[in-house]
Amino acid sequence: MKIREMGERAIIDRISNSLPHNAVLSAGEDDCAVMDLRGDYLLLTIDMLHKSTDFPDKMTPWQIGWMSVAVNLSDIAAMGGYPIAIVTALGLPADTEISFVDEIIEGMNFCAQIFNTNIVGGDTDEHDELTAVCTVLGCVKKEELLRRSGAQIGDLVCVTGELGTAEAGLQAMSMNIPECVEKILTKKLFEPQPRVNEGIALARSGVVTSMMDISDGLALSLYDLGKSSNKGFLINEDKIPILDETRIVSPDLDLPLYGGGDFELLLTVRPDGIEKAKKVCNLTTIGKVTSGDILIKRNGVISKIEARGHEHFIR
Template identity: 45%
Template structure:
């Protein structure tokens, strides 16, 4: 059996089974959460390579920014405050020094934008440009937002608008120069750090993760840790906040704006569930950050992920980005 036969998440489960006693500490969440007094120290790592993430159109600064932003997004999804980022670079020996300098500057700019800094790292020769970022954060135990915790009749919500990164990917891959401005959402994601902290402190959130893999794929991931897969999610099509960027490109490709919102990865918004009676508390917390909360559906008790369209409920396919199965981002 090869990795392409099972995909990233099944491969991770297979690895965890080989960790022995250490597997008891693995929760499948966005971050490892290490108890420390009344808080958790959060640790998360993410790797990007030339083949899977670094498009030729990306500037070195954008590569650096991206490598930090995606790890900070995991910290944000747990309600954490970033404490620092370490970066490991692997690059061919003929790489221009200026490229590495600009990449480091982009990484530093991203970290500073979210109240933290690059605090260390490593560099090695490698045949392909590779960057691995590890972010460290902290959150009070009472504010930690796990993936597990959703209950039937909780409301299903997202921050911001969806489909921007998918639209950016189409703009870049299609070679349409007048759409290149759309690529910023893809190459320079904005992790919802302050929004995550605000939601955590509101006490309204029952489960949370980021949307790096797309809405549909993320919902299928969220089923597993909730009530042993008995909890499901119903999304109302008319409520999905489709970005204007996704609408702009829908007539130029085979996908609709809604397709980009549901099935394209890279948005790095937050997907979360809230108690009905705490909805306005959560909405107010996000509003204080200048961010909109959109209720897109509800939590069900049937273990299914479905889409409600004109009163008819259909299964939402598990589509989105997954390593070893999907094409390069």
């Protein structure tokens, strides 16, 4: 069997199941691996980004650096933690201009410092295409750790920010739309904002029952969260937050449901705690936790959400 026949999630499960499970949460079980440090938990996450699949031609090297760090910080945010250190590795073609590398590092460093952490080490090697790998270490108090599991029937489903924006930015670059609209959308795509501060505040609120980041689209994230909690969801179409600029690119729900790259937070909140959660973080309630399938209500009609979105290896 070829990996393109399996898809990213099946490959991660296969690798995870072949490894010893000697951590609180091991590779593949959540947004980060979790190690016990007695008083706190250590969070570890890693992401690999490539020129051909992750960095559109219109991205500046500074934005490449920012994105490489930001997508990892989003995993730390999803667990309610704060970042403490970053190590990075760059695979570079031999003819890369040194000024290009300098700008990548500037973008990485700026993103790290914005979120109160630092790049403390790394490596470089020669590659056929630009490749950036970042590993972020984070920390969270044991009682504040948020996992993908934990959702209870009747909990409210919430998200931060707006959805479908990054995918709209990707599509906008090949469309004839106003430049001001394209600029708004591509900035969201090129410079994702990890919800680190929001994640910390939500973890400390004590009313969140499960959480993860939306990196591969709302639909796949709902399926991941539902699998971990062994629950279903009923989502209200008219409650999903979407920018007006995203609707210019596509008026239907494909972008927010199935487009990747938003890096917002998807979470479940106890009904009696929703006001408290909204006081510490700008949230939109989009549905509720159920015991059944992953469903959406559109114009009074309930249907199943397809289990698809952004996934490596699948074409």
